[in-house]
Amino acid sequence: xxxxxxxxxxxxxxxxxxxxxxxxxxxxxxxxxxxxxxxxxxxxxxxxxxxxxxxxxxxxxxxxxxxxxxxxxxxxxxxxxxxxxxxxxxxxxxxxxxxxxxxxxxxxxxxxxxxxxxxxxxxxxxxxxxxxxxxxxxxxxxxxxxxxxxxxxxxxxxxxxxxxxxxxxxxxxxxxxxxxxxxxxx
Numbered sequence: 001x002x003x004x005x006x007x008x009x010x011x012x013x014x015x016x017x018x019x020x021x022x023x024x025x026x027x028x029x030x031x032x033x034x035x036x037x038x039x040x041x042x043x044x045x046x047x048x049x050x051x052x053x054x055x056x057x058x059x060x061x062x063x064x065x066x067x068x069x070x071x072x073x074x075x076x077x078x079x080x081x082x083x084x085x086x087x088x089x090x091x092x093x094x095x096x097x098x099x100x101x102x103x104x105x106x107x108x109x110x111x112x113x114x115x116x117x118x119x120x121x122x123x124x125x126x127x128x129x130x131x132x133x134x135x136x137x138x139x140x141x142x143x144x145x146x147x148x149x150x151x152x153x154x155x156x157x158x159x160x161x162x163x164x165x166x167x168x169x170x171x172x173x174x175x176x177x178x179x180x181x182x183x184x185x186x
Contacts, residue, residue, distance in 0.1 A: 001173035007042070007049050009165055014040055014051055017158040021055070024150045025063055033059030033145075035121035055151050058095075059119045061086065064151050067119075068136055068144030069106040082149050099132060107135040107142040 018038050025036055035057035043050040055064070065072045065084040072084040090096055095117045099108050110116060112128025135142035 001170055003044060003046055003049065005169065005173075006166065007044050009169055010049055010051060010162065011042065013158060013162045013165060014053070017154060018053075020154050020158075021151055024148075024154070025060070028063055028148055028150070029059060033062050033119040035119060036060035036063070053155075058117060058121065060151075061090070062119050062145050063148050065149075066145050066147035067107075068142065069104045070144035070146045071105050072147045073105060082147075082152060084147075103134060106137075107144070109133045109135055 018040065022038065025033070029036075036055070036059040037057050039054045039056075041052040041054075043052070065086070071087075072082070073087055075083040075085055075087060084090075091098070091101070094115070097108055097110055097114070100106060109130025109132060110126040110128070111131050112126060114126040114128075116124050116126050118124075130138070136144055
């Protein structure tokens, strides 16, 4: 079995992985968490193949790690898998309302003129009327989303499936080579 054949199998399985993730996102997003995207880069040579998968967008972040008071606030380094590796970056970014830290990360109204970021990717300026008010208690659109961990769960299953597919292909390749040796094809 050569690297071209291995790369072909890996690409097929990456496509299946991304289809599964997209399908599960569509099942849970209810048309709300629409800012989500997938990008794939392959780097390969005669000895190795590297796949770089990037899942991005505020909608993807919300579906994966939750939002508001239900958002995962620990990193995978702290507690193992199912952590939120982007949490530190998120709370340090302009999209995060730092007033939320003292209120259990609940959605809070922003000051007048503050930018409000939505899961669809839209942005608008706050009127300031709800500044500091817990919007999770007063406004239905700001209901916290529980984390779904779709990407991580699917990747765990995908790695097992890819490993089995590669093992099977390698075993078949070896069997064909051995059979060819006995038949005098070498």
